[in-house]
Amino acid sequence: MLLPLILNGLIVGALYGVVAMSFVLIYKASQVVNFAQGEFLLVGAWVCWWFLTDWQMPFWMGFLFTLAFMTCFGIILQVVVLRPLIGEPVISVIMATVGLSIFFQALMKWIFGVFAKPFPPIFSAQSVDILGLQVQPVYLLSLGISLFIMAGFGWFFTASKHGLAMRATAFDQQVAQSLGISVPKVFAMSWAISAVVSAVAGVVVGVVNGVSSALSFYGIKVFPAVILGGLDSVVGAVLGGLVIGVLENVAQYVDAEWLHWGNMYAIAPFYALVIILMIKPYGLFGTRNIERV
């Protein structure tokens, strides 16, 4: 009984890890805590759904169009909303992303309605048999995509020119600038990548569970993951995501078997977050720059 739960936890956790990575990407590059990360998933999934149903596009085409749309979306958000706030106190920046979050949540509800809508079926097979467990192909696809994105991030930050420029900017903006890196471009790029990657996660979740405003809750679930891993660590984000994914499933199992408190699936990660903040606020891999008083 526990094994499928853990497997499920790992699959969902890998998705948390992907979203957490894109969250960390924005935080590392531009020091913005993005409270609207969940809305990236939401917008991406709805836009893809719209391409697939209203425009009757094949999946790959709708998916590519979604990615293109999300690239523009991320850049526009950064340029229009976040760029004027550079140099403002951290509270203002947090508030701006919070404002973005409720704005896009309401906008999506307005355009697409409040009810969950399923994606058109993509796979013909109902389930695949792995080690005696019946697994839906979309879950496998989800895991595959997550791993692919993680590997892509790994390559991007260690080998590609833009990734290195981004790391340099995260390390020291002035030095990066004096080396000829355009910091505004790096900021815009980090938002674009983050939006695209989150949208991929959003589409995957949408294919599995249908698209609804519940998607934006992933943006909240990301916080336990990134705090556990350390706010500025990509590896930590992946690990934190996996741990939180397993944790919520195990918590639900423990609750159903012994405790009977109810709602532990949704709330257990938050208790975990409070404990982490109390004991180890900079997380497992984060830079220890938080000033304690």
Add this chain to the structure above:
Amino acid sequence: MDAMTPAGDYRTSYRADMTIMATRNSRIALAVGIVLACAAPFVLDGYMLDLLINIGIFGIAALGLNILVGFTGQISIGHAAFFGFGAFASAYFHEHGVAVALAIPLAGIATAVVGLVFGLPAARLKGLYLAIATLVAQYILEDFFARAQWFTGGVAGRMTEPPSLAGWVAGRPESYFYVVLVAVIVMFGAAANLMRTRDGRALIAVRDHYLSAEMMGINLAYYRMLSFGIASFYAGIAGALYAHYRLFVSVEAFTILFSIQFLGMVIIGGLGSIAGSLMGAAFMVLLPEVVEGLANLLTGSAIDRALRLGASISFLREMAIGAAIIVFLVFEPDGLARRWRLIKAYWKLYPYSH
């Protein structure tokens, strides 16, 4: 720019320098304002009074948040949960035999205690870590509301009664308005007073530069906790007032959106401005009405049919709230309080504006 006082208004003593109302005109304006407010129930209809009562209640909660965010530089994304806790606490105390007039301050104190518990991390964290911690407090308290049947009445919610004093029951907006008015005057007066005491100035010092503040002997952890406690106290009082006005407290009322609305009030009104809190609350209360009014203007037109305005008015309101927060942050980070100062300065200096 900050204090536009007329020429010749020299302050010759510390006492004069510390007054809340610097000039005679401002004192007169305040007195006239209070008298006009007292007359409001005789002139305005129930709908307008309802709006004014909401502005007063939310203004108190926003003021509490402003003490935390604007004066101490801490952030809280869980203010609505504390507001809700105050509402439930007051209803709970009242059901157990405490008179409403006593239950409201008791609820404030109870909420302050809860706030201090969640403020414990606040003593050690700041900035974005605190934002995340309070966001979590919001979800944990919401979960607690749904779970704690004995306290909140569970899914069914909790009924309560209006305040009464010696046979006089403030059950209608016309009478409840005075209850809120008194609370607003007391709470805003207390906040204005707080900011000129040693504790209030310490809070501002923590905001402006916490290292310097610490070097001057200010206990950072203590004052961060204190400001969290004060903010929760204000939220609790406002929540209690809300409970005895609506007479029904529902578990679902105190969502994250509500918390964001409070933050929006503080930002739109002006961070670190006491009067601004009330302006921000007024803006946030009136904004949905304006949005609805605009949507109603378009009823039946082609735009209405194409965009389904009538059916999605609640989403439009939420969008307006989000957009207002962003627009103010980008274009007017100091909020309505600064705009108001600029307008006053313009007329004071007219026609020589430079």
